[in-house]
Amino acid sequence: xxxxxxxxxxxxxxxxxxxxxxxxxxxxxxxxxxxxxxxxxxxxxxxxxxxxxxxxxxxxxxxxxxxxxxxxxxxxxxxxxxxxxxxxxxxxxxxxxxxxxxxxxxxxxxxxxxxxxxxxxxxxxxxxxxxxxxxxxxxxxxxxxxxxxxxxxxxxxxxxxxxxxxxxxxxxxxxxxxxxxxxxxxxxxxxxxxxxxxxxxxxxxxxxxxxxxxxxxxxxxxxxxxxxxxxxxxxxxxxxxxxxxxxxxxxxxxxxxxxxxxxxxxxxxxxxxxxxxxxxxxxxxxxxxxxxxxxxxxxxxxxxxxxxxxxxxxxxxx
Amino acid sequence: xxxxxxxxxxxxxxxxxxxxxxxxxxxxxxxxxxxxxxxxxxxxxxxxxxxxxxxxxxxxxxxxxxxxxxxxxxxxxxxxxxxxxxxxxxxxxxxxxxxxxxxxxxxxxxxxxxxxxxxxxxxxxxxxxxxxxxxxxxxxxxxxxxxxxxxxxxxxxxxxxxxxxxxxxxxxxxxxxxxxxxxxxxxxxxxxxxxxxxxxxxxxxxxxxxxxxxxxxxxxxxxxxxxxxxxxxxxxxxxxxxxxxxxxx
Numbered sequence: 188x189x190x191x192x193x194x195x196x197x198x199x200x201x202x203x204x205x206x207x208x209x210x211x212x213x214x215x216x217x218x219x220x221x222x223x224x225x226x227x228x229x230x231x232x233x234x235x236x237x238x239x240x241x242x243x244x245x246x247x248x249x250x251x252x253x254x255x256x257x258x259x260x261x262x263x264x265x266x267x268x269x270x271x272x273x274x275x276x277x278x279x280x281x282x283x284x285x286x287x288x289x290x291x292x293x294x295x296x297x298x299x300x301x302x303x304x305x306x307x308x309x310x311x312x313x314x315x316x317x318x319x320x321x322x323x324x325x326x327x328x329x330x331x332x333x334x335x336x337x338x339x340x341x342x343x344x345x346x347x348x349x350x351x352x353x354x355x356x357x358x359x360x361x362x363x364x365x366x367x368x369x370x371x372x373x374x375x376x377x378x379x380x381x382x383x384x385x386x387x388x389x390x391x392x393x394x395x396x397x398x399x400x401x402x403x404x405x406x407x408x409x410x411x412x413x414x415x416x417x418x419x420x421x422x423x424x425x426x427x428x429x430x431x432x433x434x435x436x437x438x439x440x441x442x443x444x445x446x447x448x449x450x451x452x453x454x455x456x457x458x459x460x461x462x463x464x465x466x467x468x469x470x471x472x473x474x475x476x477x478x479x480x481x482x483x484x485x486x487x488x489x490x491x492x493x494x495x496x497x498x499x500x501x502x503x504x505x
Numbered sequence: 506x507x508x509x510x511x512x513x514x515x516x517x518x519x520x521x522x523x524x525x526x527x528x529x530x531x532x533x534x535x536x537x538x539x540x541x542x543x544x545x546x547x548x549x550x551x552x553x554x555x556x557x558x559x560x561x562x563x564x565x566x567x568x569x570x571x572x573x574x575x576x577x578x579x580x581x582x583x584x585x586x587x588x589x590x591x592x593x594x595x596x597x598x599x600x601x602x603x604x605x606x607x608x609x610x611x612x613x614x615x616x617x618x619x620x621x622x623x624x625x626x627x628x629x630x631x632x633x634x635x636x637x638x639x640x641x642x643x644x645x646x647x648x649x650x651x652x653x654x655x656x657x658x659x660x661x662x663x664x665x666x667x668x669x670x671x672x673x674x675x676x677x678x679x680x681x682x683x684x685x686x687x688x689x690x691x692x693x694x695x696x697x698x699x700x701x702x703x704x705x706x707x708x709x710x711x712x713x714x715x716x717x718x719x720x721x722x723x724x725x726x727x728x729x730x731x732x733x734x735x736x737x738x739x740x741x742x743x744x745x746x747x748x749x750x751x752x753x754x
Contacts, residue, residue: 387583
């Protein structure tokens with residue numbers, strides 16, 4: 188656990204304690220499990236976003252990707268009556284393909300990640316709306332989806348499956364990022380791509396790898412989110428989720444300049460965002476202020492981190 | 506004379522109307538230290554960029570062990586044993602000195618390095634040795650961005666040293682070094698050349714060139730004007746005139 192993760196953990200405890208003091212319902216089992224569910228749902232694609240940010244990239248298309256993959260997923264299950272493991276596989280592979288497309292456009296054609304994924308955001312949202320003729324897609328009288336419903340939105344030992352899925356994803360990606368050679372490559376590329384290239388690292392493949400993982404995790408999140416909402420409205424499903432993911436990654440210590448961040452930090456960032464949302468609800472703050480509260484806390488967090496960093500640098504230089 | 510390890514044949518590169526490198530031929534032989542000398546804008550760094558695949562040549566060939574490497578990507582060429590340093594160093598500033606060196610030699614796998622513990626010990630030993638030879642053992646845990654300038658210069662050499670590369674292309678490696686650091690650098694490079702490493706360096710300090718180089722290739726406006734023994738090149742009044750700013754017609 189690094190200094191940033193510790194600081195974020197402490198901030199979580201403080202905010203949690205204040206909220207619980209103001210309204211003890213915050214610590215009720217129902218509220219905590221509901222939050223755990225949301226943390227799981229938002230944490231998985233935030234980890235994908237974090238990996239991309241570590242390579243000094245960004246993915247603005249995540250929310251629209253969720254919408255497009257979501258309508259395709261529901262269509263496959265409901266209208267094509269595809270056996271659900273195949274439908275899940277199609278969504279995961281489609282996520283990988285979209286990630287690969289972003290990675291190739293960024294590395295082979297030299298386009299800026301911001302531009303590539305901004306275009307992706309517009310294209311995927313438009314495609315999702317066109318695909319359903321702007322209509323909401325639900326499960327209706329779809330065949331036997333009990334197993335999938337249980338897997339995606341059920342509970343084991345009282346813990347929501349999305350949260351358990353997040354723990355598994357965090358563990359696997361944590362090992363990949365912090366213990367494998369690929370992880371070291373991700374940091375190296377984010378810190379200095381040219382130096383990495385001349386160290387013999389295939390920097391293009393590393394960047395494509397990050398976008399692939401981002402796409403795969405977006406695909407997995409789609410499956411879970413579709414069963415959370417039970418339907419997909421293509422104009423609103425996943426709206427702003429890319430910003431949640433970026434906020435979680437940045438709060439969790441990822442630098443938009445690349446080369447910094449940890450899986451634990453991203454998960455803690457996601458937890459903080461969900462606590463803030465919960466705090467708005469539970470303390471009776473007008474829900475219209477939801478984004479304003481989140482934005483203010485992120486700004487304060489980044490400012491505090493910058494001040495600590497400067498102080499540390501000044502002490503080191505003294 | 507031994508066969509060249511790396512050869513450049515008729516290498517040509519234009520940027521718009523500017524001929525950055527013009528039909529350059531050059532041979533780098535094992536254990537021979539060649540200095541690329543010439544005024545600013547002569548095309549020395551561009552020649553390095555062409556050899557290491559940073560930019561693609563318009564025409565000509567780069568041969569490593571007699572086989573063409575033109576068109577290969579920089580990371581492929583690095584893996585083939587051609588290492589280079591940059592004027593602006595390009596280190597991983599927020600990584601430690603040890604991690605910087607380790608990153609340069611860990612490039613054979615995706616998930617885990619092959620060879621298990623023994624291979625890991627070998628890599629650690631290579632890092633230790635590179636740090637010791639460059640005098641950076643005490644700074645192993647420091648971040649590269651926190652090092653003094655001379656130490657960062659030595660770190661860029663340590664990264665190359667640890668790779669065991671056969672060819673070193675050093676771009677102004679001694680610029681900005683104080684007298685003591687310069688002496689350490691000269692001894693380090695001499696030792697590497699004595700061990701059979703083929704070195705080509707771009708250097709503006711003619712004292713260092715005289716001290717180190719076995720051969721000098723003189724470039725001006727992208728063309729190689731002369732190549733030979735240091736005494737021969739550095740005593741040519743026309744070349745020295747060009748070097749110090751007298752334009753040729």
